[in-house]
Amino acid sequence: MSDWVWNMTNTFGAGAAPSVRRNKFSLPLAAAIFAIVSGVSLTAPDAVLAQSYRFNAVAIEGNQRIPDATVVSYAGIGRGEAVTAAELNDAYQNIVNSGLFETVELTPRGGTLVISVTEYPTINRISFEGNRRIKDDALTEIVQSTSRQVFSPTRAEADAALISEAYSQQGRLAARVTPRIIRRSDNRVDLVFEVFEGDNAEVERISFVGNTVYSDRRLRQVLESKQAGLLRAFFRSDTFVADRIEFDRRVLNDFYQSRGYVDFRITGVSAELSPERDGYVVTFNVQEGQPFEFGRITTVSEYEGVDAAPYQEALRIKPGQTYTPTDVENSITRMERLAVRQGRDFLRIEPRITRNDRDLTLDVEFVLSRGPRVFVERIDIEGNTTTLDRVIRQEFRMAEGDPFNPREIRQTAERIRALGFFSSADVNAREGTRPDQVILDVDVEEAPTGSLSFGGTYSTTDGFGLQVAFQERNFLGRGxxxxxxxxxxxxxxxxxxxxxxxxxxxxxxxxxxxxxxxxxxxxxxxxxxxxxxxxxxxxxxxxxxxxxxxxxxxxxxxxxxxxxxxxxxxxxxxxxxxxxxxxxxxxxxxxxxxxxxxxxxxxxxxxxxxxxxxxxxxxxxxxxxxxxxxxxxxxxxxxxxxxxxxxxxxxxxxxxxxxxxxxxxxxxxxxxxxxxxxxxxxxxxxxxxxxxxxxxxxxxxxxxxxxxxxxxxxxxxxxxxxxxxxxxxxxxxxxxxxxxxxxxxxxxxxxxxxxxxxxxxxxxxxxxxxxxxxxxxxxxxxxxxxxxx
CATH class of the missing domain: 2.40.160.50 (membrane protein fhac: a member of the omp85/tpsb transporter family)
Known part of the structure; x- marks a missing residue:
């Protein structure tokens, strides 16, 4: 039987973009070659697929870092076992898919299967060219490829996509990133990411459809996104960022809800990119509805032994005020504090709202009831590398062993975020060691809290002036x-x-x-x-x-x-x-x-x-x-x-x-x-x-x-x-x-x-x-x- 080969070759020119070219014989072609060389006439490909081979030994050639046993394990061919052509192709694919080799060849030589490989080079160093907006240190944290790691074209392409996404988050949608390799000695390469940053995709215009009460100008003041103006080179809030638009949806909804527009809806937001890909026109489609006021404010008790009158007196909202969910939330908080002072630890307040479309009012009935007896088992805090635990715990109005109050947990999370020490802060409850206990998990991510600022002042009375200020808002992690x-x-x-x-x-x-x-x-x-x-x-x-x-x-x-x-x-x-x-x-x-x-x-x-x-x-x-x-x-x-x-x-x-x-x-x-x-x-x-x-x-x-x-x-x-x-x-x-x-x-x-x-x-x-x-x-x-x- 003459030799035949399954072959895969990945070629990289010095400084060229990674590209993959797989060259392997198809099974019908391999069968034809096998028939010609051996003088055997085959009438159908199925005969080749049915042909079996038996190898007494497997020889590995070309590997330097990867052990022979590793290559054999990927091939999955045992000594003396009958192997079909299809199984040989599977063995070839397994070795290729390991991502360790630039070329792979399988060559039967009598009773020996020779597997010749060319290992992918190792990465000598990673560098970035053309980047100004995002520094090398930040890009190094983004990419998954690292020095002294085996080079992978797939991973390099994925890293290029991650870098492009980072630029997209800054509004540079036209950014392009191309990975290149430079061959070095000892089977090493330098991996270079060439970056074309492009220009910012700005918000050229923000408009609203459906608003009759508030002008476009007033609504634009609410949004974090801003329109590009004459001095656009100095602003970053006019850069189009998809996540910022989503945040704008929330604040716009809160804006209307806080003014009594309980039926307010955003039916859609469209962001149309200009043909030059350098600007967006953002349009918010809204339905304002009608403003509602508070109607009757009552309190009833379904908790045996609890009088509703003191809780009604604790309320600060009055009929005729503009309805806002915040006022309802603050009223519940005030009533729950009163319950704690009275020793009613598990008292819960539920607002029941009745809508009166005729006079555009909302009646609110606060229902006092007995909640489940659930206690806080412990509070676990993670992610605070600088801030002391006690700084975070001080924002809790409860401690281990206290009754659990879901509303208080939400407010605690808001207080922790309001500290300004963390880029993100979440407080979640999970079941404790017993059904009547919960564990509170606090996950935070530290944010910079120090600043060194240089300021300028001018007035017609004092003239020009300078100011240098240092401030640390979380000194020694103590808040x-x-x-x-x-x-x-x-x-x-x-x-x-x-x-x-x-x-x-x-x-x-x-x-x-x-x-x-x-x-x-x-x-x-x-x-x-x-x-x-x-x-x-x-x-x-x-x-x-x-x-x-x-x-x-x-x-x-x-x-x-x-x-x-x-x-x-x-x-x-x-x-x-x-x-x-x-x-x-x-x-x-x-x-x-x-x-x-x-x-x-x-x-x-x-x-x-x-x-x-x-x-x-x-x-x-x-x-x-x-x-x-x-x-x-x-x-x-x-x-x-x-x-x-x-x-x-x-x-x-x-x-x-x-x-x-x-x-x-x-x-x-x-x-x-x-x-x-x-x-x-x-x-x-x-x-x-x-x-x-x-x-x-x-x-x-x-x-x-x-x-x-x-x-x-x-x-x-x-x-x-x-x-x-x-x-x-x-x-x-x-x-x-x-x-x-x-x-x-x-x-x-x-x-x-x-x-x-x-x-x-x-x-x-x-x-x-x-x-x-x-x-x-x-x-x-x-x-x-x-x-x-």
Whole structure:
């Protein structure tokens, strides 16, 4: 019998793309050759398939790394066994499919089957060419091929697909990746992935079909995806990412649901790629429905011995309010907390909602019932390589052995995600060692929590400035915040260090420390000021919307005059005083109903605080401050209205007098239209001095409206108007040439232009004074900018 061969050859030119060419004889062709060489006439292929062979030995040739036994095991041919042609073909295929060999040949030589192989080379090194957007380290983590591993063309092609997918996630749908090999000595190759990144596929346009209540502009503000604008080179939110569109569907649904549109539906989202493959037109098809309000709110008890009345009284929702699932969820949470305080550990609250289409209301009946007696066996936490377990456990309102509450587990997961320490966080329950116990599994993935930022500032009053800030939000994995900031402009330099412990002793008690030092050279007064301070305090909640801060402050202040300063006698006398220390204890109460997240439309902030000086130090005083903010959105939330009131007073006690650095200067930061020292008590002598002294009392009310200008929103330009009214007055000491020591009202009106740019939010203010005093210093134009880069 003459020799015959099954053969498979994979060819790779140096630097050429991996390609596979399998050359093997077909069974009919092999049969014909066998018949010609051996002089045997066969009339049908079946005769060849039925032909059997018997080999006394199997010889392996060409292998260097792979043992003979491994090759024989893949072939599956035993010594002395009868083997058909079909089984020889199967043996050939088995060796090929092992992925270890570049070429395979099976050659019968008498009673010996010779298997000749050429092993795939090993990978010497892996490199990437043409990649700029994704660095080598990130791509190395993506690919499955590794150095000193046997090269596999199939795996290389799969790695190229993974790299392309990574670019697609960044919106570069035109990215192409080609694997190449470069032959080296000793049967080694360098694997090179050539990357053509292509351009970003941008979102050229986002539109909505079916919306009648809210404009396209308002709905686009809700979405994370943004339209490409004139400054598209600086933005990444206008890059088309399929996962982001899916997230947009959820937030759009939440937006409508939170406003009472319980029938809101997204019937479809289409994303059409432009012929150039560089942009998408995304269209959301929606059905808004009608807004619903809360109707009758009742509570019934199906739990024997539990009175429903206290739970009804605990509710904060009222008939006529806009219906939101969040309010229902918060009401259930409040009632469950009441149940815990009453010792009803397994009480469950189920909302039963009745729809009234006639008057567009939803009646909600809260049903109190007894839930199953299930306890928490243990809490297992995985994935936290840096964050301590206790930081995560602090977000649980339950511990091992406590009753299990599914709703509380969902809220715990939300609190863990809200920490901002993890890129993903899931809390799941599974059955414990007994049917009445569950094990809570917490799976988290750490995210970067440190940042080093460089910022720029600009204002017409202080000029350009720089800021360098370091912040670690999860210091040493303890959930603490440490921040260091250095900033300066032409006339001010500031240094500060802050530390925050959000969970002191594992309780909802926030501890903060702060150190700061500043030097300022006033462009509006002929003196320099130096100040340093140390602050510490404790903040704790009084209710869901109110909190109380107790603090201690130690301050040191000094005023310096230049030798050629032309200042009046009052300011000169204050500058001659030694460095002044003040030590005070105080409190700040805050009540905040402003909503965050999906519905930041309306709410109020009320804040009042007092500091009592004289706990050591050089001076005694009482400093009181008040702030109130009210905001709402009107005209289908296209226009935002805001009213702000601020006031402050410092009363010196025990014979102490205030100095200029203690008193209020409200200028452009609080009262627009004037320079920082532009209004208030002033010591003035023609040709001699003009000193802004500040005042011991101030009060300012501001009224703002922000609205669209009809420009494409991708420009990020909106307009506004404002009206400010207020004053600063009062001094401890006076003189004959002091003006405006008594209350004197100022009023200004103005227009604003807001521009969200890549370098930060710009605000342009043009103002004119309706009422002012003769020596006030106006500032009719103001530009401010701040950014991190």
């Amino acid at each position: 603490q915040t440490l921040g260091v900031t250095v900033s300066g402009v032409s006339s001010n330099t500031n240094y500060s260090i802050n530390f925050v412990e959000p969970r002191l002793l594992g309780r909802d008690l926030r501890l903060n420390f702060g150190l700061s030092y500043s030097e300022s050279e006033s462009d509006y007064s002929d003196y320099d000021a130096i100040s340093g301070s140390f602050t510490t305090g404790l903040t704790f909640p009084l209710s869901e919307r109110s909190s109380l801060n107790l603090n201690y402050k130690l301050n040191a202040r000094d005023i310096n005059l230049d030798d050629d300063s032309d200042v009046g006698p009052l300011l000169r006398a204050e500058a001659e005083e030694d460095l002044r220390y003040s030590s005070s204890v105080g409190y700040t109460y805050a009540y905040d109903t402003r909503l965050t997240g999906l519905n930041p439309n309306a709410g109020i902030l009320l804040e009042f605080g007092q500091d009592f000086g004289g706990v050591g130090g050089d001076v005694e005083f009482i400093r009181s401050t008040a702030r109130a903010i009210a905001q709402t959105a009107v005209w289908n939330e296209d226009v935002t209205l805001r009213a702000t009131f601020r006031a402050g007073n410092i009363s010196m006690l025990g014979g102490s007098d205030s100095i200029a650095t203690d008193r209020y200067r409200i200028g452009s930061s609080i009262m627009r239209g004037f320079t920082p020292d532009g209004i208030g008590p002033r010591q003035y002598s023609p040709g001699n001095y003009d000193d802004a002294l500040g005042g011991t009392t101030y009060a300012v009310a501001q009224f703002d409206a922000e609205f669209p200008l009809g420009l494409p929103e991708e420009l990020g330009i909106t307009g506004g108007v404002f009206y400010d009214v207020g004053s600063v007055w009062g001094l401890d000491q006076s003189d004959s040439d002091v003006f405006y020591e008594d209350f004197s009202l100022r009023q200004v009106v103005g227009v604003s232009l807001f521009w969200d740019t890549p370098v930060g939010p710009l605000r342009f203010n043009w103002t004119t004074a309706l009422q002012k005093e003769d020596f006030d210093e106006e500032q009719t134009f103001d530009l401010s900018i701040r950014t991190d880069f």
